[in-house]
Amino acid sequence: MKKLRDLQQMKDAHEKISMVTAYDYPSAKQVEAAGIDMILVGDSLGMTVLGYESTVEVTLDDMLHHGKAVRRGAPNTFVVVDMPFGTVGIDLATDLKNAKVLYQQSGANALKVEGGHLTSFIQQATYLGIPIVGHLGLTPQSVGVMGYRMQGATKEDAQKLIDDAQAVAQAGAVALVLEAVPSDLAQHISEQIEIPVIGIGAGKGTDGQVLVYHDMLNYGVERTAKFVKQYGDFSNGVAALKQYGDDVKSSAFPSEQYTYQKQIMHEVEQER
Numbered sequence: 001m002k003k004l005r006d007l008q009q010m011k012d013a014h015e016k017i018s019m020v021t022a023y024d025y026p027s028a029k030q031v032e033a034a035g036i037d038m039i040l041v042g043d044s045l046g047m048t049v050l051g052y053e054s055t056v057e058v059t060l061d062d063m064l065h066h067g068k069a070v071r072r073g074a075p076n077t078f079v080v081v082d083m084p085f086g087t088v089g090i091d092l093a094t095d096l097k098n099a100k101v102l103y104q105q106s107g108a109n110a111l112k113v114e115g116g117h118l119t120s121f122i123q124q125a126t127y128l129g130i131p132i133v134g135h136l137g138l139t140p141q142s143v144g145v146m147g148y149r150m151q152g153a154t155k156e157d158a159q160k161l162i163d164d165a166q167a168v169a170q171a172g173a174v175a176l177v178l179e180a181v182p183s184d185l186a187q188h189i190s191e192q193i194e195i196p197v198i199g200i201g202a203g204k205g206t207d208g209q210v211l212v213y214h215d216m217l218n219y220g221v222e223r224t225a226k227f228v229k230q231y232g233d234f235s236n237g238v239a240a241l242k243q244y245g246d247d248v249k250s251s252a253f254p255s256e257q258y259t260y261q262k263q264i265m266h267e268v269e270q271e272r
């Protein structure tokens with residue numbers, strides 16, 4: 001498993017870091033088998049596997065449930081679990097209590113929090129021994145306020161992102177996710193701060209990249225953002241299921257190949 005110091009060394013050596021989301025045992029197994037450096041149990045699971053409209057409905061219990069499954073599927077990969085909406089940014093004591101539960105019970109290697117306003121929390125959690133990954137730029141938990149659009153597009157917003165990134169790093173964050181920002185800004189931030197910066201929709205100048213499993217494999221998604229490249233196509237599951245339904249109706253399934261052939265009924269009849 002990659003350790004924090006390995007990830008830092010990768011940044012320092014300009015070796016790119018790969019990260020993919022996973023939400024359950026089989027997807028975690030696949031991501032680990034593919035040799036991806038880091039797994040994110042993102043609260044995007046609200047949309048990808050729970051069918052919610054946004055990440056806002058995701059609970060601490062949801063993250064625990066999925067985080068534990070991912071840990072079982074990928075015991076040898078660095079796993080980051082999201083702190084969901086409303087579990088951090090309340091008051092420091094509550095935030096730390098939630099972080100402790102999620103970190104201790106999920107088996108995560110680090111927790112991720114959204115926004116530049118959580119530096120005190122990052123400091124205290126780090127002090128307690130919980131590694132924290134920051135998340136700036138488009139932060140989906142605030143979509144009700146900021147919408148789903150590129151961030152850092154004016155010089156004031158860009159400067160605020162630079163300041164926030166520095167503050168998050170100084171507070172002790174072990175890495176930073178930067179979402180939907182102009183690529184020159186993302187590259188600048190990656191060069192300015194010491195910790196690894198993992199981009200999504202942030203161009204190639206960051207220290208690594210993260211994509212959402214369901215987006216990149218076209219698995220149950222209707223549309224994807226401009227920055228998503230599809231590396232596979234799991235949508236053909238529908239055709240397979242339709243074929244199965246037709247085969248059941250026509251009795252083409254199960255054929256002999258899928259049937260236990262032992263004849264038992266004549267023995268039962270003899271007993272009667």
Ligand code: KIV
Nearest residue numbers: 021042043044177200
């Ligand atoms: O929840 C998630 O999947 C994320 C990624 C978009 C970075 O936070």
